[in-house]
Amino acid sequence: MTAKIRLYVDHPLGDGQTVPLDRDQAHYLFGVMRLSEGAPVALFNGRDGEWLAEVSDAGKRGGVLSCVRQTRPLQMPPDLWLLFAPIKKARTDFIVEKAAEMGAARIMPVQTEFTNSERIRQDRLQAHAVEAAEQCGGTYVPEVTDLQRLDRVLADWPEGRQLMFCDEAEVGRSSVLPDGLSKGAWAILIGPEGGFSEAERARLRALPFAHVVSLGPRILRADTAAVAAMTVWQQALGDWTA
Amino acid sequence: MTAKIRLYVDHPLGDGQTVPLDRDQAHYLFGVMRLSEGAPVALFNGRDGEWLAEVSDAGKRGGVLSCVRQTRPLQMPPDLWLLFAPIKKARTDFIVEKAAEMGAARIMPVQTEFTNSERIRQDRLQAHAVEAAEQCGGTYVPEVTDLQRLDRVLADWPEGRQLMFCDEAEVGRSSVLPDGLSKGAWAILIGPEGGFSEAERARLRALPFAHVVSLGPRILRADTAAVAAMTVWQQALGDWTA
CATH class of the missing domain: 2.40.240.20 (Hypothetical PUA domain-like; domain 1)
Structure with missing residues (x-):
């Protein structure tokens, strides 16, 4: 049966x-x-x-x-948060679906200076994460948090959690995560369509727990960047290797 | 100006x-x-x-x-073909868009034993590739070929081109490309939603130019798998590293 x-x-x-x-x-x-x-x-x-x-x-x-x-048995994903700035409705839905498939433990929409949306439908996004888990054989459903301001999330950053910051302005530089990083609690931050503001970039680059990464020589849409960044992370620091 | x-x-x-x-x-x-x-x-x-x-x-x-x-200047992508089995319309459009963003040189819809579609609208898919290049700052537009049968594509395989075969049945095994592979002409093959048939898998695994790769421990939808596979390839063998 x-x-x-x-x-x-x-x-x-x-x-x-x-x-x-x-x-x-x-x-x-x-x-x-x-x-x-x-x-x-x-x-x-x-x-x-x-x-x-x-x-x-x-x-x-x-x-x-x-x-x-x-x-x-329950298959927990690695301790990875995905932070992203909500974009158009269909692409935001897509990011949540892809984050669930790619094994994010927590999905956090954040409001940046150039984010268009003032609000999201958390319940609808959570339902998308459930549906992605149903479709893809997942036994775990990542939590989708409510929209929070990026500056507040960074101000309350938990000790010991590292951040992979995907900076559009780095397009064209070498892309891989540096060697020697430790596994454990991590987060990935994907910017909005208009990128980060100069003030945000300066602040992010100065954070001691942040690691700047480029995702190749082409400009990627935010939803593509989310899947690509999670692939880079899962291969280097997540559960894609034994 | x-x-x-x-x-x-x-x-x-x-x-x-x-x-x-x-x-x-x-x-x-x-x-x-x-x-x-x-x-x-x-x-x-x-x-x-x-x-x-x-x-x-x-x-x-x-x-x-x-x-x-x-x-x-013109920025050519690496010599990478993306072969995929067309799925539902929206997700097929999405794969073409993502392949253009991620730097595929050629996008080839292929008909496998478990592929649902008998035909595609090549002109519409080509227009999607153009639009993706317009949006993402690309200077190159990958060619989208007409739907071809996978067995014929493999029978006419060009000499010297290697194939990264993303096998769903490998879910959970170690995922990275083996070391020591040479750069140059490559193709990535993503299966349909129902996977490959046993006969197709056996044939693919026996091809001397094919390399079997797993994309982590979770089942990915075909569109997610396409972006993840191109990320793996671009990092290891493409233009994501200097």
């Missing part, structure tokens, strides 16, 4: 555990996907790994799934 | 060169963007670098730009 449907639930998963479904979930599983009692569903909640469950009660307004066995 | 508008034209550029505009270009520059005579425009044609030009004649159905001086 293998499940073709993967569903995120905000409920404990374990041996003998039953999971009640809300109206939307019941509509999706029984109305749209036409599952009946006994049908398999893969479940994860971001904490207990992936579980094979089966439908034990199917109703129009609700239902119950019962956990059968754990099929994969 | 700096130009805020960047335009691709299929016309020679050089000292004293004039460039006639067609009706669509004239409508965009004079109707939509409201440029008048003497206004600056940045031009590139994929061959002669970037040129500063100015409007010397503005009409409703056409017009003329005159080259003033070259502002950037």
Whole structure:
């Protein structure tokens, strides 16, 4: 019995555990996907790994799934935050989706001097991160934080966390992360479409925990830069190498 | 005088060169963007670098730009082909856009056993590559080829070109390209959403010019995999390092 449907639930998963479904979930599983009692569903909640469950009660307004066995353990991503300045709606959605796929532990929209958006829909972005995890076989869902001002995030920076700062003005210089950096708590910062202001750049470059990186000789859009930067980081300091 | 508008034209550029505009270009520059005579425009044609030009004649159905001086030389990307299996329309567009930004020289949609699309709109995809180059300051536009069958592409494989084969079935293994590979002519192959068939995988793994690479421990969508694979390649074998 293998499940073709993967569903995120905000409920404990374990041996003998039953999971009640809300109206939307019941509509999706029984109305749209036409599952009946006994049908398999893969479940994860971001904490207990992936579980094979089966439908034990199917109703129009609700239902119950019962956990059968754990099929994969929880796979935590490395301790990587992705900080980015929100851009147009579709590309912001895309950055959140890609950050979840690429293994960011936390996704933080930040407001810079040249950021256009004054606000974001945190709940919608969080739903995108859940959907990306459902689609891509993830067992962990990164938290999407509310929009914060970059200067305040930097002022409250946690001790010991390093920052990979992708500076557009570095386009064309050597791009790789310097050797000898230590693994552990990190963050990546991607700028807005208009780049950082001179004051922001000066401040970022002076931070003792910041490492300036260039992403090759071409100008990249913010969403491309996010995937490229996470690739560079995962290869050098994350879980892409044994 | 700096130009805020960047335009691709299929016309020679050089000292004293004039460039006639067609009706669509004239409508965009004079109707939509409201440029008048003497206004600056940045031009590139994929061959002669970037040129500063100015409007010397503005009409409703056409017009003329005159080259003033070259502002950037032609920057050729490395000799990298990106082969990918077309997926849903929006994500296929996205792969073409990203390949142009990331510096692919040629973009080749290929039909695999599990590819859904029977056909693509080559002209529309080529227009996406032009737009990506316009937006991202590129002076080169990669050619988008028509859809070809993967088995035929492999049967006609050019001598001396190496292939980085991103195999989904390798998820979780060590991901970096092996050391000691030579630069030069390369291609990257990204699979369709359903992966490659067993027969395709066996054939690909047996090719003497193919190198199997894993892109980390998480399953990536095809568009994410394309950006991540080009990042890996550009860092190791392309123009991201001096």
